[in-house]
Amino acid sequence: MNIPFRREDALVSGEVETIAPGVRRLLCDNPSAFTFRGTNTYLIGTGSSVAVLDPGPVNEAHLAAILDATRGETITQIVVSHTHRDHSPGVAPLKEITGATTYGYGPHATPGVGGDESFVPEIRLADGQTAEIGGRAVTSLFTPGHCGNHLCFALDGTGILFSADHVMAWSTSVVSPPDGSMRAYMDSIAKLRAREGIDTLYLPGHGPSLPDPMPFLDGLSAHRQKREERIVAALRDRGPSTVEALVGPVYGPLDPKLVAAAGRSMLAQLLMLEEEGAAARDGEVWKLN
Template structure:
């Protein structure tokens, strides 16, 4: 699923947009082809106490905007969906400003020499408390439940706002693009299982970390599952025609997609191939993938 084109600038960075009575959104100034218009930080709660979800990059302009949006209110928790550097580095400085604990996903840092097409991991992230699937935190008039959604990263969490049936989906589900799944930490089988998990929920609306809100969540998730299954079938068909490297698969599979997106596509193709290998459908010889022998 190719990403939609970027909306015209200027983007409304630094402004507190009240999207629902319990939810405000502040856009960080880190727009790029892989973050859309930038990371969206969400303030959840009321005058009596807030949670901050995905504080974003450690950028003084964004931190000042968050401080202004918080406006002296008590911050009870700072939560991160995962620890890519466009999501979590502002957690520590925001905790220093507000005195709030950092709660949510586990720390994770993967060392790799491979070129990255997503943000690298945040080495500085140090949570005060890690939430397991189904654990909750609450404040005046709000309750957030952790929903474990590994795949994009192994430590990815979504957060469900129980009072309004809203789900903060981080990078797991976004309307503007499919999530990049980058091995070795990103895992296609986990990603697909996490999509199934969300499809079986009854959330009213999704608020992703990048791009617009998703007002028809199950419809979008169903389409994303279908898209990934289509890519899997495409790989199996192409390997059946002739063994190929990832570099040879991508131009055929992503014909018509801008070439600057091919490195990201190659990572997801790699994730699909690793999943097919585990399932005994494909095998690797050197840098060439071919169908696995039938048992």
């Protein structure tokens, strides 16, 4: 099954898009091969209680845009979906100005592997916990895989799910061990798939919104399954191989900027095959059992 990607996004950094009553989006100007056009920051609530979800990296222009968008209002909460450096470092300068309370699942799960280790939430949100965020009832869903402390957030009663980097309309998510786990990622996809009829609009951490998300989730699952089949076939054809040697046969031609990330996702799938007893490794070399 092909994944029905959506990459059209007219929002300009510094501007504010109203998505639904009490839900606004701003775009940070930090484009890259991994962040698309930049990090999405969401404002939940209005007036005397506004929550900022994922203030992004430290970026003076984006901080100014958040403050300008909420002029005359009160930012009471800062919520973090996960501690990658394009999502949570902006918490510190925003908190210094607003004094808002910070929320998240917890600190970065695997120190020393490139995450933002500075963020420690004042209030920790557990899986399935409902809290008042921006004056609205929001339920947190623990969805590790892309990041070990990743949360999605359901805006209860609206059909809106803030899917962060777990599910994005513009691209698949990078899953990079040891903080990323393909087994956890697939389990988290299944967890969201089980919410059919509840969530009808995903608002991701990068790129445009995703309406009718369930067929997209099916596409993500099929894509990872197909990738696993190609890895198994490559190992069968080539014999014991390193991750580096497998990238070309499995992925085909790639933008050089994406080769390293492809290798990390492949390693995640090999580790899942190892957990299932289908593959084994000897140092850097992998083989089928």
